[in-house]
Amino acid sequence: MNFSFRTAAPNELAGALQDARDYTLTLFECYAAAGLDLPGKVPILPSINPPLWELGHISWFAEWYILRDAQSSDPTAAQRTSMLTKGDDWFDPNTVSHRARWKIELPSTGALKTYCREVLDRVLDKLTRVKNEHAALYPYRLALAYEDMRGEALASGLQTLDVVLPQQLANHVIPAWAQGEIRFPGGTIQLGSVPDSGFVFDNEKWAHPCYVPAFTMDSTLVSNAQYSEFVADGGYQIPQFWTTAGRAWLMAQDRSAPRDWLREGRHWRCRRFGKEIALPANEPVRHISLYEAQAYCTWAGRRLPTEAEWEFAAMSGHPALRWGDLWEWTCSPFEPYPGFTPDAYREYSAPCFMTHQTVRGASFATRLRIRSPKFRNFYLPERDDAFIGFRTCAL
CATH class of the missing domain: 1.20.120 (Four Helix Bundle (Hemerythrin (Met), subunit A))
Incomplete structure (x- = not known):
């Protein structure tokens, strides 16, 4: 379908x-x-x-x-x-x-x-x-x-x-993709959906001009191998990598690696739906909170993309850009677009504005028929149970 x-x-x-x-x-x-x-x-x-x-x-x-x-x-x-x-x-x-x-x-x-x-x-x-x-x-x-x-x-x-x-x-396997950087020239885009595009979620209303400066973004998501370098470098033990909210979350979690990671000697294994497997090095790291994504970016000298940058890249059709393996954190709080009014399902978006973070893309568990580069998902910053990862941008 x-x-x-x-x-x-x-x-x-x-x-x-x-x-x-x-x-x-x-x-x-x-x-x-x-x-x-x-x-x-x-x-x-x-x-x-x-x-x-x-x-x-x-x-x-x-x-x-x-x-x-x-x-x-x-x-x-x-x-x-x-x-x-x-x-x-x-x-x-x-x-x-x-x-x-x-x-x-x-x-x-x-x-x-x-x-x-x-x-x-x-x-x-x-x-x-x-x-x-x-x-x-x-x-x-x-x-x-x-x-x-x-x-x-x-x-x-x-x-x-x-x-x-x-x-x-x-049976779904996320294929390994070569990671590189893509330079986008920036420009003005229509952020959001237009009235004649069929069904539109209320938080996508309505398309409005948004200027996006030139930026450089990873073509794929951060992998388990890349994230494990952050872990090995003491990423979870160094407070300077974490925001104030991130440090509070980390202390409450008492965590030294992503959820579902299990150490085996010098290597990592992970839990996947009732089974324990060797951590797939080239797959994108999943079940990551916003705080963990932010800490990695600080350690790596990178940053998360803005929501507008993500949509600019996704709408560009660049052949090297891959999205849809996991949902992706952005650095943008979940906010209403100008002139927002709730639709019939009033509680879909409005209660989550300003407390949640905007998430873009789709995951391997997202049905193909609802995937769209315009779709705005949103999670609380501490959520790490969803099928969610991240990619980075150059500072």
């Missing part, structure tokens, strides 16, 4: 929605096989939802915006009641706190799978009567993007909980 969900026609959306649900269920079964599907069996971690709650919530989201014709995420916005008697009480994230999701008495796994199937069946049936127009297709594209993003979060959770991956991800 090599197409963009942003401009997908009804028949493409129908196939993609089914594909997304099949993938969600595949990931859920990985948790179930490990005995980690039910709320009481999953540790309470800030980056994870109980998988059974996640399964119900994903379908509730589609029901809310498509079947119940909600025009916003306001708890009173739905024009029809949920197919589940207590659907809103269980799955509305505006009223169910993260910690409360472990305490809810949810229906059985079988009952929630039935709900998921019925929601999708009704969504696909309704889609057959929808015109191929942006306004009419907006909630379907939103629901698809949301399920794809939650799917990546479920895949990330498998790594966090040391669970074996489904085959289609377990």
Whole structure:
């Protein structure tokens, strides 16, 4: 399914929605096989939802915006009641706190799978009567993007909980690419998305001119081999490499290397989805916090790219530039573009402005149909559980 969900026609959306649900269920079964599907069996971690709650919530989201014709995420916005008697009480994230999701008495796994199937069946049936127009297709594209993003979060959770991956991800190998530097001349770009580009996330609105001075950027991400030199040089023990916030984070973590790295004599191994392997030297370093990326840059005499530089490079089409293996930290705080207003899913961006950091690109676990050089992802600086790395720029 090599197409963009942003401009997908009804028949493409129908196939993609089914594909997304099949993938969600595949990931859920990985948790179930490990005995980690039910709320009481999953540790309470800030980056994870109980998988059974996640399964119900994903379908509730589609029901809310498509079947119940909600025009916003306001708890009173739905024009029809949920197919589940207590659907809103269980799955509305505006009223169910993260910690409360472990305490809810949810229906059985079988009952929630039935709900998921019925929601999708009704969504696909309704889609057959929808015109191929942006306004009419907006909630379907939103629901698809949301399920794809939650799917990546479920895949990330498998790594966090040391669970074996489904085959289609377990077989993914990031190829080794020769790293070099690319000199970009700079200039004025239209940062953000334009109104006639199909589906647009609210934090991409709207395209506006942004001048980018000339800059030099790595063609690929920092590798495990490069990062291990920083570790070997005492990078985690030298305070001068770390920001004030980074030092506070490092002290709380008591860490001397990236998470999931394991020392074996003079070499490193790492945990990958329930398995221990030799650290792949030429792969990009993953599961890195912003603080670790910043410390490496200080040690190496480099810097992280700005969000505008990253988009300039990605939109250039330069043949040597590779992106999409991992999400990439930028040095730009996550801020609204001029004139920002929230869309129907009001909590998608606005609550995260100024506290999160902008992340660009995509990872190997990101579905192809939602990848875009315009996509703005965002994480708290301390997040190191996601499929995230970084590249550097010359000072």
